[in-house]
Amino acid sequence: MRPDARRTTLATIAQAAGVSVATVSKVVNERSDVAPQTRARVLELLHQHGYIAPVFRHAEVATNPTIEVQFDGDLKTYSAEALAGIMDAATDLGASVVVSKASRTTHWARDLVAAGRRALIAVTSVYTTAHLNALDRAGLPLVVLDPLHLPHSRVNSVGATNFAGGLAATQHLLALGHRRIGYVGGPAIAVCNQARMHGFRAAMEAASAPVPAAYVRSGEFTYQAGLHGGAALLDLEEPPTAVFTGNDEIALGLIETARTRGLRIPEDLSVVGFDDTLLARMASPPLTTVRQPIREMGSVALRTALRLANGEKVESYHIELATELVTRESTAPCR
Structure with a gap:
């Protein structure tokens, strides 16, 4: 903003x-x-x-400025890693962080400023024009971390190269000889999910590998979505031999569904996740996944918020950090 x-x-x-x-x-x-x-x-x-009275609006950034960090919905492993990155940067820069659940009451923006907040970091949140206008009137800078919708021109945001991550994950499975590859992702409207799915489709098209409509499933970024999406794919007359999922939680749900049907990972089904949270390293077998630099994204969001709170201009409204494929034991050559 x-x-x-x-x-x-x-x-x-x-x-x-x-x-x-x-x-x-x-x-x-x-x-x-x-x-x-x-x-x-x-x-x-x-x-x-x-x-908003000038005492809040124009005060110089305090020695210990306070930044509000808001989350929508339940906190997950992703949220914890993002918060860890925010806290690391705040410690380095002498800032304080207040964590809350998003609640946009009538005077929510004014109340944040009145409470002494100097900027707002929203994690995987949706902000309408009305919300942005309220923040404008209150003089409260906003940084959205991993936005669910395409970033508005008025909004500063920090994300990752989701398309490149989806491309790399699918190319990895193709290199292992898989051609029947499915995708189980998050909400269809989420921009990060769309980018990962488009990366998947681009890799499949480049390899001349068909993608039946039934091979692509949308849901939520949850374990339960992996359970249900995995069941839908494995119930097909010709199920996929490999699945790329929209995040690590979905991947673990899909692996559990495969296990209950007597399928072995990766001998019978290869699975790739996205995020590289602690869950990926704790999975059995350890999960091949696309590393999204979540902590670094949190750090960049905090630093950007402080710059905006200090009246500085930033070089770009939207910052994307690079993703990287991390190969573990959940993928193997197609038999």
């Missing part, structure tokens, strides 16, 4: 109320020498315009 976005001034409120700037200032500073009717009219206009 641009830190120089236009915001409401005392003069704006004074003109709308038909009073002097000095009168509005008295109301803002809770002076008693203002008529009750005038005070009520000014307060109503301050509320309508989402006015």
